[in-house]
Amino acid sequence: MTDALVDARNLRKEFGELVAVDGIDFEVRAGEAFGFLGPNGAGKSSTMKMIGSVSPRTDGDLRVLGKDPNEHGQEIRAQLGVIPQEDNLDLELTVYENLLIYGRYFGMSRKVINERIDELLTFTQLDERRHSRVEPLSGGMKRRLTIARGLINTPKLLLLDEPTTGLDPQARHLLWDRLYRLKQEGVTLIITTHYMDEAEQLCDRLVIMDKGRIVTEGSPRDLIEQHSRREVLEMRFAVGTQEEYAGRLEGLAPRVEILPDRVLLYTDDADATADAVAAQGIVPESTVSRRSTLEDVFLRLTGRTLVE
Amino acid sequence: MTMLALSGRVVEASARVYRRTWRGSVISTFFNPILYLLAMGVGLGQLVDDGTGSTTLAIPYLTFLAPGLLAATAMMTGAGDASWPVMAGIKWRKTYDAILATPVGVPELVVGHLSWVGIRLLFVTVVYSGVMTAFGATTIAQGALAIPPALLTGLGFAAIITAYTARLKDEQGLAALFRFAIMPLFLFSGTFFPLSQLPGWIQPAAYATPLFHGVSLCRGLALGTDFAVHPMYSITYLLAMLILGTLLAIRLMGRRLIT
Numbered sequence: 344m345t346d347a348l349v350d351a352r353n354l355r356k357e358f359g360e361l362v363a364v365d366g367i368d369f370e371v372r373a374g375e376a377f378g379f380l381g382p383n384g385a386g387k388s389s390t391m392k393m394i395g396s397v398s399p400r401t402d403g404d405l406r407v408l409g410k411d412p413n414e415h416g417q418e419i420r421a422q423l424g425v426i427p428q429e430d431n432l433d434l435e436l437t438v439y440e441n442l443l444i445y446g447r448y449f450g451m452s453r454k455v456i457n458e459r460i461d462e463l464l465t466f467t468q469l470d471e472r473r474h475s476r477v478e479p480l481s482g483g484m485k486r487r488l489t490i491a492r493g494l495i496n497t498p499k500l501l502l503l504d505e506p507t508t509g510l511d512p513q514a515r516h517l518l519w520d521r522l523y524r525l526k527q528e529g530v531t532l533i534i535t536t537h538y539m540d541e542a543e544q545l546c547d548r549l550v551i552m553d554k555g556r557i558v559t560e561g562s563p564r565d566l567i568e569q570h571s572r573r574e575v576l577e578m579r580f581a582v583g584t585q586e587e588y589a590g591r592l593e594g595l596a597p598r599v600e601i602l603p604d605r606v607l608l609y610t611d612d613a614d615a616t617a618d619a620v621a622a623q624g625i626v627p628e629s630t631v632s633r634r635s636t637l638e639d640v641f642l643r644l645t646g647r648t649l650v651e
Numbered sequence: 652m653t654m655l656a657l658s659g660r661v662v663e664a665s666a667r668v669y670r671r672t673w674r675g676s677v678i679s680t681f682f683n684p685i686l687y688l689l690a691m692g693v694g695l696g697q698l699v700d701d702g703t704g705s706t707t708l709a710i711p712y713l714t715f716l717a718p719g720l721l722a723a724t725a726m727m728t729g730a731g732d733a734s735w736p737v738m739a740g741i742k743w744r745k746t747y748d749a750i751l752a753t754p755v756g757v758p759e760l761v762v763g764h765l766s767w768v769g770i771r772l773l774f775v776t777v778v779y780s781g782v783m784t785a786f787g788a789t790t791i792a793q794g795a796l797a798i799p800p801a802l803l804t805g806l807g808f809a810a811i812i813t814a815y816t817a818r819l820k821d822e823q824g825l826a827a828l829f830r831f832a833i834m835p836l837f838l839f840s841g842t843f844f845p846l847s848q849l850p851g852w853i854q855p856a857a858y859a860t861p862l863f864h865g866v867s868l869c870r871g872l873a874l875g876t877d878f879a880v881h882p883m884y885s886i887t888y889l890l891a892m893l894i895l896g897t898l899l900a901i902r903l904m905g906r907r908l909i910t
Contacts, residue, residue: 358910397751398910417754425752431745433664444664448753450652476671492749540826 347372348395348500348531353403356389363389365555366403371500376522376532378549379543382535382645384553387535392506394533396420408499411590417615421449429621430485430507433480438469438488441477442495444578456495463491468522477621480610485515485564500523503534508539519544539637552637553645562638570640578620579605580626595619609635654762655727657755661763662770664750669771674755679731680775684724685782691843692716692786708845710874716871717788719842722865725805728775730766733812734825735845740764747908748813757905765809765897772805773798797873799881804865810896819901822865841870841879862887864888 348602349371356364364386371377379387392404393399396412396419405412405417432453434545435567439460448458466472467487479486486506493501506522507515522540522545523531536542540551541564550560560564567573580588589601606627613632620627653845654659698713708715742746750760780794780801789797839849840862846854857863864885871878878885 392910395752397748397908417756420752422753423752424678427745427748427752429745431749433668434744435668435747440667444660444667445749445753447660447757448661448750450656450660450754496753 344422344532347406349377349409349533350406350463351403352405352597353392354390354393354400354405355402356386356398357401362555364393367550367552367555367557369550369557369560371531371533373499373531373545374529375533376526378546379533379552380537380539380542380549380641381535381552382537384554386555387552388504390532391535392501394522395423395502401538411559421496422499424493424496424501425505426490426493426501426503427472428459428508430489432477432488432492435482437476438472438480439462439474439475442492446495449559451496459495459537460498460610463494466494466524467491468517474585481514483510486510486514486518487521490518498530500531500533503532505535505537507536507538517547525587539641543637549640551644558644559640562645565635566640567635570643571635572609572634573611574609575633575635576610576613576616577605577610577631577633578608581628584620588627591621591625596621607639609639652754654759657759658763661750661755662761664769665767666770666801667762669767675849676731679777680724680728680771681751683727684720684779687715687720688713688782688786688788692720692788710876713786714788714874715845715870716843717783717786718870719840719866721776721783721797721801721873722804722862722869723837723840723842724779725772725776725801726808726836726862726865727833728772729768729805729807730812732771732828733809734816734828735822737764737816737824738822738907739821740856741820741907742903743851747904754905757909758901761813761897761901761904764821765806765900769802769806772802772809776801776805783873793873793875797869798884800865800868800872803886804862804869807861807865807889808891809897810893810900812896814896814900814903815898825866836860840867846879857877861889 347370351369353366353368354364355366355445360486360611367390379390381387389398391460393400393412396407396416399413410424412419433444436444442460442463443456444457464473466576467490469487470578470591472480477488480488490512508520516555519541522532530599536547546563548560548562551566552558561569585596585606589606592599592606592608597612598609600607600609608616617630617632694711696716699712713779747760751757776798783789784791797801812828816825819825839857841857842859842862846857846863850855864880865896867879868882868885870876871882
């Protein structure tokens with residue numbers, strides 16, 4: 344075992360017949376932002392619950408903050424912050440009261456909690472809502488309150504399960520900014536998400552999970568380099584002409600992917616590839632060149648089939 | 652922190668939520684028993700006492716009814732607090748998940764929840780006992796004596812119903828509980844009439860029900876009359892229900908929430 348904050352070896356979780364997590368290995372180091380990326384049902388949330396010491400593992404080994412959650416769950420939870428996928432706040436209570444009762448569950452004194460609440464309300468920009476009831480607050484405010492609540496005990500390790508799902512763009516960006524600040528302050532973050540831009544923004548390192556297994560691991564940049572190309576050229580053709588042209592595109596880029604409505608050319612230099620296409624006399628209806636993203640990696644590794 | 656201290660924190664949080672929500676429950680917990688006392692005890696009671704004369708009851712009907720209603724009210728309160736709020740914590744609001752992410756574990760959550768129900772029951776039974784005294788059904792001292800058994804009855808129900816709720820998928824099971832268990836118990840446990848009025852073959856079944864024992868204890872103590880069954884049986888029955896119910900609730904809640 345290493346001095347990693349989380350260390351998993353051959354970690355497994357089964358629910359009856361269903362294998363949710365199928366023997367995974369990973370390590371989360373102090374101070375980093377670590378991501379679990381994957382489609383629905385990949386096993387991300389099950390893994391998070393095991394780290395959060397609220398779900399016993401079926402097999403394998405797991406250390407969180409150096410301890411085994413099976414035996415020291417309470418001690419581990421005392422030092423974690425957990426931001427669940429769905430806000431589970433006390434809607435009848437005020438913003439302040441939600442934070443107060445939560446701090447009390449950690450055994451903190453009222454004085455310490457009150458100081459901490461002042462800091463956290465400023466940090467999450469909820470100062471003016473201190474005495475508002477939670478129920479009528481916007482989704483973004485509730486999410487920020489859930490994050491403030493998860494930070495009440497000044498955790499070493501913060502677990503965020505799909506932190507920005509369902510939020511509007513402004514609220515997402517504000518949240519990313521806050522999480523980035525936390526990271527700078529030295530809080531270790533573990534994030535699950537299926538938003539690629541979120542993973543690229545926040546994660547130093549991530550694993551992509553599919554069907555309970557880890558498919559690949561690395562920094563966002565590494566993964567793009569390993570599994571995609573620097574740039575992508577997306578071409579759309581006039582209806583009915585794509586098939587005719589598609590065959591002729593093979594060989595013009597290191598990888599060509601043909602989708603029902605467009606063709607993707609993965610390349611290191613989109614402009615040069617576009618020129619090469621034009622030189623062949625192929626005239627797409629429209630062309631978009633863009634940077635390759637984690638989404639390309641993700642779709643390549645986990646497939647384009649819809650998982651439900 | 653010890654288990655007891657953590658349970659205390661759950662009680663504290665429940666009290667805070669109650670402070671914001673008590674208005675919604677005040678009618679059912681405080682006024683309903685008073686309405687029953689008025690309608691049944693005073694209204695129907697006059698008919699019972701003046702009509703053909705009661706051959707079974709040596710006391711006015713209101714006096715007979717009041718301590719039985721105390722036990723029944725405790726049952727209703729305990730059952731109510733162990734059903735919808737528990738379902739909300741498990742499923743609708745998932746506040747139990749939030750609590751279990753902290754050092755608080757399932758045993759502390761269940762014990763804290765039941766302790767809070769105990770405090771609620773104390774309010775309700777003290778108020779009811781005062782009302783009962785004001786109606787002239789008992790004396791202050793005897794009315795107070797009936798509070799502990801009423802508390803025990805309410806807590807016993809709360810424990811066993813928390814266990815029941817922990818297994819439910821949706822609220823249909825709660826509706827069924829009230830329709831097919833709580834309501835029949837309310838009506839046929841000796842609250843409104845002595846069990847000797849029931850056909851002989853069904854009486855043993857009535858003696859086996861928990862509310863009957865609560866009613867027997869409350870009535871015996873409030874009125875200073877003979878108990879319908881030896882009080883040691885009743886106390887043992889209700890204590891066992893509380894202890895086994897709590898252990899079962901911890902087990903089933905763990906199975907439901909720690910997956």
